Amino acid sequence: GAVVSQHPSRVICKSGTSVKIECRSLDFQATTMFWYRQFPKQSLMLMATSNEGSKATYEQGVEKDKFLINHASLTLSTLTVTSAHPEDSSFYICSARTGARAGELFFGEGSRLTVL
Amino acid sequence: AQSVTQPDIHITVSEGASLELRCNYSYGATPYLFWYVQSPGQGLQLLLKYFSGDTLVQGIKGFEAEFKRSQSSFNLRKPSVHWSDAAEYFCAVGSINTGTASKLTFGTGTRLQVTL
Numbered sequence: 001g002a003v004v005s006q007h008p009s010r011v012i013c014k015s016g017t018s019v020k021i022e023c024r025s026l027d028f029q030a031t032t033m034f035w036y037r038q039f040p041k042q043s044l045m046l047m048a049t050s051n052e053g054s055k056a057t058y059e060q061g062v063e064k065d066k067f068l069i070n071h072a073s074l075t076l077s078t079l080t081v082t083s084a085h086p087e088d089s090s091f092y093i094c095s096a097r098t099g100a101r102a103g104e105l106f107f108g109e110g111s112r113l114t115v116l
Numbered sequence: 117a118q119s120v121t122q123p124d125i126h127i128t129v130s131e132g133a134s135l136e137l138r139c140n141y142s143y144g145a146t147p148y149l150f151w152y153v154q155s156p157g158q159g160l161q162l163l164l165k166y167f168s169g170d171t172l173v174q175g176i177k178g179f180e181a182e183f184k185r186s187q188s189s190f191n192l193r194k195p196s197v198h199w200s201d202a203a204e205y206f207c208a209v210g211s212i213n214t215g216t217a218s219k220l221t222f223g224t225g226t227r228l229q230v231t232l
Binding site for chain 2: 004006034041042043044045046049091093095104105106107108109110112
């Protein structure tokens, strides 16, 4: 199956700093990528849909200026948490879809963000 | 709006016993249905999916699920559980129209514990 890789897998930062998380499709081109957030022992909540070459579409209640998403190429999408605060600590997971595999998503390993 | 309900938060079974994880969905049209498994600190792995056709679908690791439209259910089953199956299981539903099947709504998950 297709492989999606996230980096870093774990990151700890100080409050007020910005953190960038990368999501790469390693063996396929992903026209669309999705970013999810997962709180401990809870389900995944879709944050935004990222389309290559265009602006991301954010779900209701997600702050666009806080969670910056860039999908500059068909294999890379980045999520930047700006001015992070402790409440932003969470597990962030990306997924990618290929045009040929409609309805099938491939998930990254996730990135755990801890804001001190 | 689409929604997914997983009634069981936590299930414990003995190794070798059979397993059934429940999933009920709410969706106005024909849904795409998925089961994913997540090990601690990891991303999600697709177990199986239903798009159309045979309502009994086979997945990886010996799992199967049956789509029952009349009950709006997509329960996951395995005849004999292995200790390595201990994980969090998520049911998800995606829309089948307008090519947005990749926009998934996840259930809250069921944590499976396997006793030896």
